[in-house]
Amino acid sequence: MAMQDCLLKIKGISLEFSGTPILKSVNLSLNQGEIHALVGENGAGKSSLFKCILGIISPSQGEIIFLNESLSGYPIREILRKGIAMIHQELMLIPELTVAENIFLGRESIAGKRMGLREINEATSDLFQEYELDIPVGAFVKDLSIAHQQIIEIMRSVSQKACLILMDEPTSSLTEKEVIFFKQLIFRLKSEGISIVFTSHKMDEVFGFSDKISVLRDGEMVGTFSKVEVNPMSLVQKMVGREMKDFYPKALSEVGQQILRVDDLSCVPHFEHVNFTLCAGEVLGLSGLVGAGRSDIGQVLFGIKKKTSGQMSLKGQAYNPENPSEALQAGLGYLGEDRKEMGIIPEMNITENMSLGLLDTYRKFFFVDQTRESADSIDMQAQLSIHSAKEGQRIQNLSGGNQQKVLFGRILLNNPEVLILDEPTRGIDVMSKFEIYTLILALKKQGKAILLISSDLPELLAMSDRVIVISKGKQMAEMTREEASPEKILEYALH
Ligand SMILES: Nc1ncnc2c1ncn2[C@@H]1O[C@H](COP(=O)(O)OP(=O)(O)OP(=O)(O)O)[C@@H](O)[C@H]1O
Ligand SMILES: [Mg+2]
Structure with missing residues (x-):
């Protein structure tokens, strides 16, 4: 040369x-x-x-x-x-x-x-x-x-x-x-x-x-x-450094009762006339191009954006969150697509970032029960395989993918019934993705209802029981995992 x-x-x-x-x-x-x-x-x-x-x-x-x-x-x-x-x-x-x-x-x-x-x-x-x-x-x-x-x-x-x-x-x-x-x-x-x-x-x-x-x-x-x-x-x-057999874990589990129902939901100008149901133990995939309105649907469900018309109900009761904390109270968990917007506090350490917003859980009289806070966080870090150089490491010094996992941990510590995951594996490496998929399937098995928003088509197809395709704010199609294929989804998404 x-x-x-x-x-x-x-x-x-x-x-x-x-x-x-x-x-x-x-x-x-x-x-x-x-x-x-x-x-x-x-x-x-x-x-x-x-x-x-x-x-x-x-x-x-x-x-x-x-x-x-x-x-x-x-x-x-x-x-x-x-x-x-x-x-x-x-x-x-x-x-x-x-x-x-x-x-x-x-x-x-x-x-x-x-x-x-x-x-x-x-x-x-x-x-x-x-x-x-x-x-x-x-x-x-x-x-x-x-x-x-x-x-x-x-x-x-x-x-x-x-x-x-x-x-x-x-x-x-x-x-x-x-x-x-x-x-x-x-x-x-x-x-x-x-x-x-x-x-x-x-x-x-x-x-x-x-x-x-x-x-x-x-x-x-x-x-x-x-x-x-x-x-x-x-x-x-x-x-x-070791052998991997498959990119996606497989697990079959029973789908339970209907938890969430969305009727003719609109949030103009982001999306209009969206209808779906979500059951316990089910993963519903939301597919479409960036900007199609998928994230907005998640945000309306979590009380970040206001619907302009339509109905939402949670376990048969009308559900209308005024803000995210009402959504949290109602049993929803939300992982947003943007880590920065999701409120990572760079100067705080992993445990502090994880329990952010959950401090009531750890409050003992006037003090924060740091022993329990730290034990829960360490447990969650192990579950999610969050690799940090040392304990108490500031989150800003974690690699991008590990920051994402900390956010995931924060949501799980709240033990929600319905999970809205917007691009949960963005920027996450193959091995950690596998771990997150395994986690999603475990949550599904526990009976959590999961709305998965993802631009990663193979991931969406592997994880979802049903898929809804959104294009330009309109619901184009709904299909079961068996009916869905990358070609079909893209065709609707590009419509
Ligand atoms: N300023 C810093 N102080 C201490 N540790 C740091 C700092 N910056 C990075 N690290 C550590 O260095 C290691 C490598 O991080 P780096 O961001 O280079 O990983 P990466 O390969 O880019 O990961 P990712 O795929 O998640 O982006 C990580 O363990 C991280 O925690
Ligand atoms: Mg990096």
């Missing part, structure tokens, strides 16, 4: 946080125009490795060579200027600025020339035209879908002439249709010689997008493989 083909060489990178090793002498090589998937369980160190490359955190050992030059000691700004860009796990745009302003943020003068608003808009229009993107350059970022925001982050990297883009879970908030577009976009970037390293917990993307796959396990590089050397099952085995 010619020297200039090698774009990035990571040599023996080690990293620790307060004495805990996070990365252990990691090596990785990347060629120009290569698409490289970085996989590993939650907490394996993927985001940390990206942050080392970009100079956001400094490794304790090792060296990163980019275009034959060591990056050691350079500040982030310099590294960005050298042509490395990163799309973070959480998007980093400024919602109150326009698309064009975000693309040119911090670079209002280019090659010594000051750029006014008109120039910025024109340059952005040109760029979008070149990439056949249909996004208004003057729109405020806060009014765009997550998918479009993602594209804007990528286009910002492109306009900065980045030749290496690190993408941390770029597809985790995208629907199937958006993922197809995303795939075209990264292949286009590849054809222009741009290299991409991305992380993903979805095997079809890992195999569908990448040229090479590197596996991190507990901060160690297990190896780099070409797609012919591994298959999804063997790759997962490398990630978790």
